[in-house]
Amino acid sequence: MSEIPGDLKFLKSHEWARVEDGGLVRVGISDHAQGQLGDLVYVELPEVGASVQAGHGAAVLESVKAASDIYSPVSGEVVEVNEALADKPETINEDAYGEGWIFVVRMSDRGELGELLDADAYAELVENEDH
């Protein structure tokens, strides 16, 4: 399992959030989650301009095994989606914390970040799940 980048925050449902300049939050799924899902074959992206709510479904990932809703860690407006995933969904399997990002939200309530797990707490959650 690859190391969890320390600058990320997480939902318990395994989505990560990376706070960037200008109130933007980049969203993906953890390396642990991609391993659980197995080979990804299809990504249903949100539309740019769509509004998303923290803890609600914003995208769908389909692996060979199953379909999974991806929740947005924060509320706001989708300003960018990772179009490259349409042709190469396996990018999430290969680089979950980097090239495998899914969408970017302009957050409407910075306070929601406080609700998320930090990297250490998330690592502990995964650790406990494996036992």
Place this chain on the structure above:
Amino acid sequence: MTEKTVLNATHRALGARMVDFGGWDMPINYGSQIEEHHAVRRDAGMFDVSHMTVVDLHGPRTREFLRHLLANNVDKLKTTGKALYTCMLNEQGGVIDDLIVYFFDEAHFRLVVNAATRAKDLAWIAKQAVPFGIEVNERPDFAMIAVQGPNARARVIGLLHAEDRPRIEKLGRFAAAAAQGPHGMPLFIARTGYTGEDGFEIVVPNEHAVALWEALAAAGVKPAGLGARDTLRLEAGMNLYGQDMDETVSPWGANLGWTIALDEGRDFIGRVALEKQKAEGVKRVMVGLVLDEKGVLRHGQKVLTANGEGEILSGSFAPTLDKAVAFARIPAGEPGEVRVDIRGREVPVRVVKYPFVRDGKPCEGI
């Protein structure tokens, strides 16, 4: 209580992701399910299928018993080692299990049945066997490794005793024979499989299974998990018990009519019901579906046809085709424009004849 095959520690050492499958702790993949799928289509892969149940039947009336127990006719088995795919039905014509029966001699046949149905199968067989005086012996002392792919046979044959090689090379499809493997281990090698590729399914005594697995790995055969096994058999058009048929479905409704032998005068369990269903007309049929758009067909999704609703049985992304395919059970008759409800979205699909893939290549019209 989860059961473990004798190869369990080997899978874990390879870093397999393990899941519960019919009460067994089995590898779903060793990394990438799609790569394992391609390894079988393009080269050679191996599966631990030791969770499947081997049952030996002994007694002078074994053939007569199997003529009664099974919907296909064991009279097709005339030479030692020949194998037959068949359903075992209840009195209503519902499928208790699908299985392979091997002929050794008139007093000895072997069945290989599914893992998830083991207990009920054994109980049913034992009960039916009583009037025929058949001895029913489960063989937990055996492990089983399926080696599948265009290069699978050559890799296995290379590991056999030199004297056995020409004989195993000549082994026909759906036939089996004994041979000596690495270090003289005794193997029972069948040219059968569940992937749509050529290959062998090998029964090996438990104490030799790890050594055989390692010898196959050293010969370049790639470990493959149950995930790849599922996408391979779906592409190959092969049913999965419990998903594509069960005790509420007859072989007519599961595209297994070709396995029913309605030969004259043979009184097998379920025959009366099957003949009645045939005369009345089968109301729901099994078809193949292809999704040309993006998305994945999954078990349980609703299928909309001109004659009413049906449902997806087995459905998955098919790695060889790079799109989703499925089996569905739908009302009989011309289905018209067919759509599948994928999370509230109605997506058009094509109804096709399957298999979808055979010997590494997409079939015509897929």
